[in-house]
Amino acid sequence: MAVASDPTNPREEQNGEIGVSVSDHSEPPTTSWSAFINSRLNSTTPRSRQPSPAHSPRLGPSRFSIADRSSDSRHDSSFCGLEVLEFLWNRKKQKRPKRKKLDKMWYGKKRIKGLVTLICLLGFFLLVNWVMLLRLQDHGIVRPKSRSSVNNSSVSVRQGLRKFGKGKGAQKRNYGRMLALAAHALAEGHNKAEPKDLWQEPFVPASSWKSCANQRNWEPNEGKNGYILVTANGGMNQQRVAVCNAVVLARLLNSTLVVPKFLYSSVWKDVSQFSDIYQEEHFINYLSPDIRIVKELPKELRSLDLEAIGSIVTDEDIRKEAKPSFYLKNILPIILKNGVVHLLGFGNRLAFDPIPFQLQRLRCRCNFHALQFVPKIQQTGALLLQKLRQDEGHPGGPLDHYLVGSYAQAFRKQNQNRPKKASRYLALHLRFEIDMVAHSLCEFGGGDEERRELEAYREIHFPALTLLKKTTKLPSPQELRSEGLCPLTPEEAVLMLAALGFNRKTHVFVAGSQIYGGRSRLVALTSLYPKLVTKENLLTSTELEPFMNFSSQLAALDFIACTAADAFAMTDSGSQLSSLVSGFRIYYGGGKMPTIRPNKRRLASIFTKNSTIGWRVFEQRVRKAVRQTKHVQTRPKARSVYRYPRCKECMCRTE
Template sequence: MSFSGDPSNADQDEQTGADDGLADNGVSDQSEPDTSWSSFVNTRLGSNTPRSRQASPVPSPGLGPTRFSRSDRFANSIYDSSSTSGLGSLWGRKQHLKAHQRAKKKVGRAWYGKKRVKGLAAVIGLLGFFLLFNWMMLLRLQDHGVDERERSSGNSSLASVSVSIRKEWRKFDKGKRPQKGNYGRMLALAAHALAEGQSKAAPKDLWQEPFIPASSWKPCADQRNWEPNEGKNGYILVTANGGMNQQRVAVCNAVVIARLLNATLVVPKFLYSSVWRDVSQFGDIYQEEHFINYLTPDIRIVKELPEELQSLDLNAIGSIVTDEDIGKEAKPSFYLKNILPILLKNGVVHFLGFGNRLAFDPIPFELQRLRCRCNFHALQFVSKIQETGALLLQRLHQNKGHSGLLDHYLVGSYAKEIEKENQNRTKKASRYLALHLRFEIDMVAHSLCEFGGGVEERQELEAYRETHFPALTLLSKTTKLPSPQFLRSEGFCPLTPEESVLMLAALGFNRKTRIFVAGSQIYGGRSRLTALTSLYPKLVTKENLLSPTELQPFMNFSSQLAALDFIGCTASDAFAMTDSGSQLSSLVSGYRIYFGGGKMPTIRPNKRRLANIFTKNSTIEWRIFEQRVRKAVRQTKHVHTRPKARSVYRYPRCKECMCRTD
């Protein structure tokens, strides 16, 4: 590159200024100051040369007439015109010579000044180009910075963590990209921060709730203020759909409806689902006798219909009511107006495929309390689930010398076995974090979101929706649904395993944290758990902690396996959910509030805020990421009463379920 004010360089500087958006925005060059690097330098040096003149090239001598040549001709013409007289001509020659010299000096100074300015402009332009190039290279190298630090630090732990993550990504880069999103850079930064101990110290509230306001609420749904219901208006049959958690909600709603209609409830049955493929019935999961006896002061419950009603064709007499006949979260008035007449006429009503079909508001105080009483007190797992659940808790807590706060409510008398087993162990009990990854294929497909798997993923999920969610598929063909990008930006998509591990690392959970993951049937298989297992080597599932022999009685019974996950999550020292809309997360967090005494924290992600943070993953620095994630999660940990129309199972802090002590 030349420093002599070459015209090609001057033109290049002009074009660069325009390309960078620094030009005149359509204003004439004569009236608008130059905003290029050259103009900036000239301004700093005190030059006020207009842009149009400054930009004029200074040709080299071999490129035609110059301003020098024009000045020489002018001086020579004066000299020649005065050369014909004597003394006057001599004097004239002297005067002409002086004029010629002055003109030459003047033009020379002008040329030198112009050349100097152009030279300095070129130097500054070169420096600017160098800085720009350096900046671009730093951006290019940013993703590889962690690798360089790994090589220089010599930390084998860091190297193994980061390399294991990167190898997984490179493995798939050769072909189609897996359903992993684009968080390779952030995962490498998280691995470095955790391995080097550079992550900020874990906030104190990770393992505790805001104790004073949280502990001021005490369970009181077991208190009754009415006479038993005789159930004389007829019998209610309920066949609940969904998985274990949806069925639990349906059972509680059925109990309330039976009381509302003064009906006798037959022990609920569970509908076989092509999704869950589980033939388990109520008595395979919950203690029937306890359920019946505990709710006897509220409603009448029997195990079977009377013989005279068992032979009735309920469909023919119009006694079968499906979810299509009942609006979602219908008010009590709907049942009194539409269901009670059928019950009085036929003596029986069968709610087929019953689910979330009773509103949370408005509803009478005692009916709402009955709903809480059923969920938190009447539904206890059968002995085989409690016994295996106790083994699970014993191994999760490791050397725990006493049962946890919620163990008694979850595993009953088997909690004492945990205490007896560990009473001679002197090691300190280990805390564990439970993480519910709601990333099964049904959730992923129903969300209508995309998770980085491209065309193949979209085709797979669409095929799943056509089979299992035909109504959703039909809706997508007849209605313009929100785009996956919009759904994600609004926080409607479940967190991926990669996003979940980034959230945990940013919150301050270190590599030694023991993490129990519920829901092991992750969409995408084991490869989707790579990030979690690499950053948190102490990650376990019920399949890791229980032997094949201990798990054998539950195999092929997804609802019973879900009950073990429920126990492991609910008893944990801290619980983190990835999708606040899932029934398991809702029920677990509510159970922890109800029985936890303000000592059982739950981490709820603000998915809308996190989505905004994750979009910056290609540029954001780890410390900034930590700050923003902690702020987003901290905002969800406030202690407040149940919002209107929201679930009492998730938000039991309301006068119907819990009582204030202050």
């Protein structure tokens, strides 16, 4: 069940050890222990699949009774066996030298005791070896057959995964068996070639589109119908969508747009305003042929009590993705009456269809051209890309120019004498912060402690969702997961990457590093992909210091690194950052920038079989599920142009 979107809504769209206890036997060991040893040695059923006893789990006569013995005399479960009994019987019948009766009895008993002791020791030795073998199997220890380098890397991965399993109550949903299989597969295939299409987009159909949202075919809007104030909420990416929608709204209502403001959020806790993130002058000038934009209201309107005169409209007053007709009917009269309207908490409140062609193109023009980061963000973003690529001679391109401006060229000139080496990297957006986890209403293996923690978070940050839970019967966490409505966990994400064929040498950049569960939740990722980095460990404290305590500005650095990556993988296709990043890669990528969009419903059905599925089958199913999402398609009706810019309003066909 998808929860209605709001500006603070982050969603837009163990192996147990089997213990053996030995009871005090009411019968002599000649019955129970022999049956135990022989039944285990002759059994072909793995221990984990053997049926449990009907009564007590203790190893006693009720479990190993005489009735269970084999009819084959060679495998009789009598402790000494029929052969021993027959041997003793024949010995008794043999002729012996005449001795005193007492000496003969003593000698016979001593021989029997010695033989029994020997067989007992042999049986105990076999039992101990059998138990040790089962314990190794239960722990899923797999050893490569050859190559010392492979063995060393596999052992190091297993050690990392063991530490992961010991963290905070055997942390969450850890897929221990599948992670061990993934570690073994990566260790064995460290020299194998990756799948050919891993770093590629279907080039021919993808390259048949080129960006053209910068083309205009209308006269400037004079903005005579008053002023529109917009206060956008949410994180940086939601604010970006709100700004683009506000630009379109200003053109629709022939009004003047005041440079948007950003609402302080208790979730994001960032006081950054528009000019702290985007180039204000570029925004105003670039869109001047489309709409009129000013930095603030005229003096005569600043003193008005907008609430008293009815000029404040909140997001609760406007339904999600309202049509243009709603604004013409309900908002324009307010502007004409009072000269100004304040859209408070404005977000995704404008529909994608139906909307006139030129207004849709204006939407794309604002997103892909008008909003450029301030020089401070561009400069640090260029440095981040340089460190990620490890290639000072990277040619860059239109996308680099849009993201970091002239700083990309400056770094290339500065380092042109250094040796060049090619390096590509995969960017992974782990949308697994606490706000996303809490809002999803899913469970992630943390038990009662996790449920209490997330419920407390919801009560503070998502009170409407808490109230909805109390008044409405919502789908269970299991139902949500089966429908693909839960974000992928870090463990699921790394299993997906390993199944797709990314090898251990892959450079991985992780965006959204404030992972719910802390560093222990990233152990699975770092164990399988040791060349994993975040902006926090790539940039020095001095380089990061200007952005500390400004989550939106830090998000801008993640945006740059993800958008410019050689391949980009998302774990939640509904998140705003993933949607915007994938759209930019389509718009500027020229068909050469693949994006991995997992079908979470399909993956959920695969992950539910994690205790039995083999690695080869897992690989095949994951690759098939992800390959289908890489198909080149035009924008589906009513879907976001920010995410799907392949449409006539944003891009043009070259064929």
